[in-house]
Each structure stands twice: as C-alpha cells, then as structure tokens.
Amino acid sequence: MNALTSNCSRLNLLPMNTFSREMSRWIDELSNEAKNTGSAPVSIWETDTHFHLEFDLPGMNVEDVDLKVVENVLHVSASRELCGEVNYIRQERQFGQVERQFSLPARIDESGIEAEMVAGALKVLVPKAPESQVKKIEIKGS
Numbered sequence: 001m002n003a004l005t006s007n008c009s010r011l012n013l014l015p016m017n018t019f020s021r022e023m024s025r026w027i028d029e030l031s032n033e034a035k036n037t038g039s040a041p042v043s044i045w046e047t048d049t050h051f052h053l054e055f056d057l058p059g060m061n062v063e064d065v066d067l068k069v070v071e072n073v074l075h076v077s078a079s080r081e082l083c084g085e086v087n088y089i090r091q092e093r094q095f096g097q098v099e100r101q102f103s104l105p106a107r108i109d110e111s112g113i114e115a116e117m118v119a120g121a122l123k124v125l126v127p128k129a130p131e132s133q134v135k136k137i138e139i140k141g142s
C-alpha cells in the first residue's frame with residue numbers, strides 16, 4: 001500500500017452516507033470557527049478629501065450597530081441575535097457580536113464623520129482635516 005492509499009484508506013472504507021455526515025460535520029466546525037471570529041468584511045479607500053470605509057453587515061439594522069471614535073480609533077460593533085425559539089436543521093448565517101477597530105490618521109476632522117446603512121452595508125465617510133488634504137496647485141503657462 002503506497003502513502004496515498006494509506007492516507008485515504010479511512011475515507012475509502014466509509015459508506016457514502018457516513019462520509020457525507022463526516023464532511024458535513026467538518027464543514028460545520030469550520031463554519032463555527034469562522035462565525036466566532038466576529039469580523040465584518042470591510043473595504044477601505046482614500047480620496048483627496050476623505051477616507052471611505054464600507055462594512056458588510058447583512059441582516060443588521062441601524063439600531064444593531066454602534067459606531068464611535070475614541071482616541072483616534074474608529075470602533076464598529078454590531079450584534080444580531082439568534083432566534084432561540086427555533087430548532088434549526090442547519091445554521092450558516094452569522095449571529096452574535098461583530099467588532100472592528102481601525103486607527104485613524106492623526107489629521108482627520110472627527111466632527112465631520114458621517115455614516116449610513118444601505119442594504120446591509122455600513123458606509124462611513126471620514127473627512128481629512130483641511131491641512132492634510134491634497135492641495136491642487138495651478139501651473140501658469142506663458
């Protein structure tokens with residue numbers, strides 16, 4: 001028996017329904033590990049005047065989300081509770097607490113930060129302080 005068949009021998013001996021259950025269990029374990037990370041995917045980009053952050057928070061409402069700046073760190077937390085009255089056959093959606101933190105550059109205008117929730121995406125607009133914005137310099141020609 002070569003190394004490949006010896007490594008796979010356990011799977012070869014399992015009936016198909018047992019194999020299917022085992023694969024389902026492994027997928028569930030991986031899904032649970034991912035759920036416990038408590039992370040919301042984010043996209044971040046910069047323009048001359050602002051920093052833009054967009055978080056994916058599907059199924060969450062405005063009242064489920066908390067957004068604040070503390071000592072130049074943007075804190076985003078959100079929570080979606082699992083319905084305790086349901087006996088799930090399969091549960092793949094993320095529930096529980098999600099938290100993200102991002103250090104902001106020193107030169108931002110905290111009072112001008114805006115946020116809105118659109119179709120399960122939290123959009124945050126962080127304006128740069130005027131002194132840190134890119135200034136276009138006009139070039140005069142002769």
